[in-house]
Amino acid sequence: MVKADRWIGILFALFSFYVCVESVRFGLGTYQQPGAGFVSFCAGMILGVLSLALIFLAFSRGTKIRKTWHNPGRVVMVFLAILAFTLLLEWLGFILAAFLLIWFLLKFVEQRGWGFSLGVALVVAGASHVVFDLWLRAQLPAGILGN
Amino acid sequence: MDAIEGILYGFSLALTLKNLAFVFAGVLLGTLVGVLPGIGPAAAISLLLPSTFHADPISSMIMLCGLYYGTMYGGSTTSILANIPGEAASIVTCFDGYQMARQGRAGPALGIAAFGSFFAGTIAVVGLMFLAPTLASVALKFGSPEYFSLMVMSMTLVTYLSQGSILKGLMMAALGLILAAIGLDPVTSTLRFTYDTLVLRDGLGIVPVVMGLFGVSEVLLNVGVTMNREILQSKIKNLFPDRKDWKDSSIPIVRGSLLGFILGIIPGLGTIIPTFLSYGLEKRLSKHPKKFGTGVIEGVAAPESCNNAAATANFVPMLSLGIPANPIMAILLGALTIYGLQPGPLLITEHSDLFWGVIASMYVANVMLLVLNLPLIPLWVQILKVPYAILYPLILLFCLIGSYSLNNNVGDVIIMCVFGVAGFLMKKFQFEPAPLVLALVLGPMLEDNLRQALLISGGSFAMFFTRPLSAAFLVVSVATLLLPLLKMRPTARFRQQEE
Numbered sequence A: 001m002v003k004a005d006r007w008i009g010i011l012f013a014l015f016s017f018y019v020c021v022e023s024v025r026f027g028l029g030t031y032q033q034p035g036a037g038f039v040s041f042c043a044g045m046i047l048g049v050l051s052l053a054l055i056f057l058a059f060s061r062g063t064k065i066r067k068t069w070h071n072p073g074r075v076v077m078v079f080l081a082i083l084a085f086t087l088l089l090e091w092l093g094f095i096l097a098a099f100l101l102i103w104f105l106l107k108f109v110e111q112r113g114w115g116f117s118l119g120v121a122l123v124v125a126g127a128s129h130v131v132f133d134l135w136l137r138a139q140l141p142a143g144i145l146g147n
Numbered sequence B: 001m002d003a004i005e006g007i008l009y010g011f012s013l014a015l016t017l018k019n020l021a022f023v024f025a026g027v028l029l030g031t032l033v034g035v036l037p038g039i040g041p042a043a044a045i046s047l048l049l050p051s052t053f054h055a056d057p058i059s060s061m062i063m064l065c066g067l068y069y070g071t072m073y074g075g076s077t078t079s080i081l082a083n084i085p086g087e088a089a090s091i092v093t094c095f096d097g098y099q100m101a102r103q104g105r106a107g108p109a110l111g112i113a114a115f116g117s118f119f120a121g122t123i124a125v126v127g128l129m130f131l132a133p134t135l136a137s138v139a140l141k142f143g144s145p146e147y148f149s150l151m152v153m154s155m156t157l158v159t160y161l162s163q164g165s166i167l168k169g170l171m172m173a174a175l176g177l178i179l180a181a182i183g184l185d186p187v188t189s190t191l192r193f194t195y196d197t198l199v200l201r202d203g204l205g206i207v208p209v210v211m212g213l214f215g216v217s218e219v220l221l222n223v224g225v226t227m228n229r230e231i232l233q234s235k236i237k238n239l240f241p242d243r244k245d246w247k248d249s250s251i252p253i254v255r256g257s258l259l260g261f262i263l264g265i266i267p268g269l270g271t272i273i274p275t276f277l278s279y280g281l282e283k284r285l286s287k288h289p290k291k292f293g294t295g296v297i298e299g300v301a302a303p304e305s306c307n308n309a310a311a312t313a314n315f316v317p318m319l320s321l322g323i324p325a326n327p328i329m330a331i332l333l334g335a336l337t338i339y340g341l342q343p344g345p346l347l348i349t350e351h352s353d354l355f356w357g358v359i360a361s362m363y364v365a366n367v368m369l370l371v372l373n374l375p376l377i378p379l380w381v382q383i384l385k386v387p388y389a390i391l392y393p394l395i396l397l398f399c400l401i402g403s404y405s406l407n408n409n410v411g412d413v414i415i416m417c418v419f420g421v422a423g424f425l426m427k428k429f430q431f432e433p434a435p436l437v438l439a440l441v442l443g444p445m446l447e448d449n450l451r452q453a454l455l456i457s458g459g460s461f462a463m464f465f466t467r468p469l470s471a472a473f474l475v476v477s478v479a480t481l482l483l484p485l486l487k488m489r490p491t492a493r494f495r496q497q498e499e
Helices: A002-026 A038-061 A072-092 A094-109 A114-135 B003-014 B017-035 B041-052 B057-082 B088-102 B106-139 B144-161 B166-180 B206-223 B243-265 B272-285 B298-313 B315-321 B327-338 B352-384 B388-407 B410-428 B433-457 B468-486 B490-498
Strands: none
Touching: A002 A038, A002 B166, A038 B166, A038 B433, A072 A094, A072 B206, A072 B388, A072 B410, A094 A114, A094 B388, A114 B388, B003 B017, B003 B106, B003 B352, B017 B041, B017 B057, B017 B352, B041 B057, B041 B206, B041 B327, B041 B388, B057 B088, B057 B106, B057 B298, B057 B327, B057 B352, B088 B106, B088 B272, B088 B298, B106 B243, B106 B298, B106 B315, B106 B352, B144 B166, B144 B433, B144 B468, B166 B433, B166 B468, B206 B327, B206 B388, B206 B410, B206 B433, B243 B272, B243 B298, B243 B315, B272 B298, B298 B315, B315 B327, B315 B352, B327 B433, B388 B410, B410 B433
């Protein structure tokens, strides 16, 4: 973790610098009347100092412990699936997007059979439409099916 | 309104058919969430929150509190039967609960967990009923310096008590404060960090952030590892503990309940640390400490009682001061704001129906959980057998629906996805999300109070140190930050035990 901490520390330090610059732009005000950027500037400064401390500690302790990442491909696939769901939700509509999400996760991430993944996806999409759309009136988008 | 009058009024609200149904739904869902590994109370409450927008605030809060309660009960079932804690507060229950189950004593372990939780929950609700109004009346005398210092203390306590590096915890708290600044500044109407995005104008919503950090990230972590669930197949019998079990457990239950309640009041302690302390205390006081971990009933009774008492005590600072003790309380605090209620010391007097209704519903929830849980254990065992490969697509879908239906806006879903990945990376690189969530919730209040205090004092920071209560809170904060230097931090020890 220590090696990664160096890079994380650097990223946070850069981020805190950006926050401080933006906060100055919002206006720091005075001590009597703090401006819109006062608190975020202080928080940015604190984050900056802490990031430098993290970098210092990471360098002074040297490299050790290498974190192993299990099945990164599956994690990426799941993330891409929910991202696609988010971007396509309003166009496809909830029922179709939910069906595709569940089917994709079961078929391609979990590598279940066609029949099983299609069946579960159909049941889940239908049931969640009944529960959330019709019963709880969550006003989920109808998308192309609504048109 | 005194406590007796208040609780009677509360029962008149909680015992209506509608609110009974809400309590029932809450505790049932809560137990289910507690049973299922991979989704905790924070994500579950966030998930359910949008569906409560159509109900009145009292019924909604009753259901959400019931859900929180239910998870505490449900978590013990998986700890005992599968050696997997359904939620973090049940980690300790695995030590002796699972060993008891392996010895064919799953029944008494589940039974004592349920009875202990019932006793602790009831005692803690009585404590909450008397303590919260008293604390709220004291808090009415707080000015902005006291509030500011109290919030600083809460954040440092949460950082100090969270697992992992305190430096990283503080970084997360600072990041939370920066994220809390996003949106329209209420004083100058300046837009901060919004980048012409409509969804950011009102600030980052606590619900999508929590769903991402605790729901989506948990799924991303779990799909990367193979979950090995070994559920005991033998028939569960003798749920009622025998005379010896009662003799061994009764004092630990009382001790666990009292310890849990006292520690649960302190912002930041949550429910996990008290359970470890309770287990450690019982082990130290036991005549046979070496037997702990081999299946002694005290090792189940004390921590299970403790986590329920602590869960109830967490409501004390939230309802009386408007200060959340942990991320779950932060979401409930956010829920109160969404329902149009102002959290803080005036909540109890201005919305006595909500306060007493929720308190009375906790009594009802305790009884329901005791009556429901034991007969439903076979059902929970069946649910535990559902493979995670089927469960997580459902968890993800519910998170996506929940975040969308907050404002019917895809922007909230994107925020959830971003924080899902952030939470995944945070856990991978050992950054705790709890300080971030707390700072995000407390940030706007902290900013308001700081600005007000500086305005009143004419720009002098001395006010924070010359007012006794404010100074006391700040002294605790500084001491909390200095303690790690003296290597007096308890969580490192707990983490070793957990591993």
